[in-house]
Amino acid sequence: MHTGFKPVFLPLMAAIGSFSAVAQEQDFHDIAAAVSSTRIQQDIETLAGFGTRHTLSETQSETRGIGAARRWFKAELDRISADCGRCLEVFYVSDIISGVNRIPDPVEVVDVVAIQRGTLDPNRIVMMSGDIDSRISNIMNFESESPGANDNASGLAGVLESARVLSKYKFDGSIAYVGLSGEEQGLHGGAILAAYAIENGWNLDAVINNDMIGNITGVNGVTNNTTARVFSEGTRYVETEEEARQRRFEGGEVDSPSRNLARYIDEVADRYIPNLDVMMIYRLDRFGRGGHHRPFNEAGFPAVRIMETNENYTQQHQDIREENGISYGDVIDHVDFEYASKLTALNAVTLASLAGAPPPPANVSIRGQVSPDTTLSWEKVTGATSYRLHWRLTTSPVWTNHRKVGDVDEFTLENVVIDNYYFGVSSVSARGIESPVVFPGPAGAF
Ligand SMILES: [Zn+2]
Numbered sequence: 001m002h003t004g005f006k007p008v009f010l011p012l013m014a015a016i017g018s019f020s021a022v023a024q025e026q027d028f029h030d031i032a033a034a035v036s037s038t039r040i041q042q043d044i045e046t047l048a049g050f051g052t053r054h055t056l057s058e059t060q061s062e063t064r065g066i067g068a069a070r071r072w073f074k075a076e077l078d079r080i081s082a083d084c085g086r087c088l089e090v091f092y093v094s095d096i097i098s099g100v101n102r103i104p105d106p107v108e109v110v111d112v113v114a115i116q117r118g119t120l121d122p123n124r125i126v127m128m129s130g131d132i133d134s135r136i137s138n139i140m141n142f143e144s145e146s147p148g149a150n151d152n153a154s155g156l157a158g159v160l161e162s163a164r165v166l167s168k169y170k171f172d173g174s175i176a177y178v179g180l181s182g183e184e185q186g187l188h189g190g191a192i193l194a195a196y197a198i199e200n201g202w203n204l205d206a207v208i209n210n211d212m213i214g215n216i217t218g219v220n221g222v223t224n225n226t227t228a229r230v231f232s233e234g235t236r237y238v239e240t241e242e243e244a245r246q247r248r249f250e251g252g253e254v255d256s257p258s259r260n261l262a263r264y265i266d267e268v269a270d271r272y273i274p275n276l277d278v279m280m281i282y283r284l285d286r287f288g289r290g291g292h293h294r295p296f297n298e299a300g301f302p303a304v305r306i307m308e309t310n311e312n313y314t315q316q317h318q319d320i321r322e323e324n325g326i327s328y329g330d331v332i333d334h335v336d337f338e339y340a341s342k343l344t345a346l347n348a349v350t351l352a353s354l355a356g357a358p359p360p361p362a363n364v365s366i367r368g369q370v371s372p373d374t375t376l377s378w379e380k381v382t383g384a385t386s387y388r389l390h391w392r393l394t395t396s397p398v399w400t401n402h403r404k405v406g407d408v409d410e411f412t413l414e415n416v417v418i419d420n421y422y423f424g425v426s427s428v429s430a431r432g433i434e435s436p437v438v439f440p441g442p443a444g445a446f
Pocket residue numbers: 151184316317
């Protein structure tokens with residue numbers, strides 16, 4: 001379903017100087033600084049104020065339930081779009097879900113999507129998402145108070161704030177700002193949008209799902225506002241048996257595109273976000289638990305989960321109550337808005353960098369066995385004016401060695417023995433903005 005605005009060219013807007021300038025690398029610091037904890041707080045308060053956003057809650061009221069919440073979220077995106085000369089296409093994507101465990105009767109699960117089209121490569125999309133829906137102790141309770149302030153109004157507020165900040169700039173590639181529904185009932189909204197992306201031929205290079213980005217005091221007694229976790233799958237869910245055989249001989253167990261997206265986010269934090277270090281977690285998600293990046297992985301797309309480092313289980317999926325001196329419930333008082341703002345800034349700069357960079361190199365391959373040299377080759381991509389080779393010891397979590405090469409599609413690293421390192425290639429734009437690193441072969445392809 002496509003009910004959003006089409007972008008229109010407004011000469012007047014183009015005349016307003018600083019408006020909609022093409023983002024440069026040096027703008028990334030301004031983008032990080034422009035994220036407002038005050039606006040994030042207001043949005044989380046508004047979302048918590050809908051009483052419940054349970055997927056099965058009522059949809060007719062304008063003040064309570066998931067219908068009111070998703071209409072408000074869409075209206076905010078429409079307002080952001082109006083402020084940037086209709087730079088966003090805002091629309092719903094939905095499907096009827098029925099006959100599953102947590103959805104006994106048919107219900108329409110509705111996602112909200114806003115796309116800021118790229119100027120050079122409009123079908124290449126990088127996406128930020130959060131969840132609209134909430135839950136309490138009983139997963140089927142769709143009537144009682146379920147503010148879901150941290151889980152996941154925090155992520156959804158981050159999506160809106162990123163749209164506000166980034167819509168002031170133009171990018172080569174497109175950015176999608178997304179609110180997903182049906183997460184708690186079984187990751188349905190993510191599956192619906194992943195199917196929509198495939199049907200519509202989206203070249204979806206990155207999904208950055210945010211789920212709980214506002215809690216700094218963990219149930220483990222640790223208070224920490226200087227780290228964030230990024231979860232990523234190690235090998236692709238969609239890997240075939242033949243691809244798995246190739247990986248067994250050539251490596252790639254820790255170099256899925258999702259994992260290299262996680263490394264990219266880690267580097268963004270180091271460069272642009274003061275007092276924030278990314279803890280990359282080499283695991284799909286928390287142990288035995290789920291999130292909305294997963295359906296995108298299952299559809300073959302690179303996708304990661306960003307979240308707080310220290311969770312508090314008494315403050316998520318809980319009825320609001322006092323018990324043994326503990327105040328249970330996912331209420332607004334437990335959210336740290338400065339921290340949510342910092343993680344939102346991490347998202348915003350990552351999106352700016354991904355959309356400002358060329359697409360990752362295609363068809364990357366490697367050769368060099370029984371030779372002192374290693375040769376990487378790839379297909380050139382639109383918008384790249386140079387490429388960068390990367391390598392690292394096989395036990396290193398991050399890329400440590402780099403060599404910039406020109407506008408070529410093959411390069412030989414002399415006296416760098418293929419057996420001893422993992423290798424990859426990234427593309428670099430004329431403005432010096434770099435794509436994620438692509439590990440050779442199907443294991444690492446974006
Ligand atoms: Zn949850």
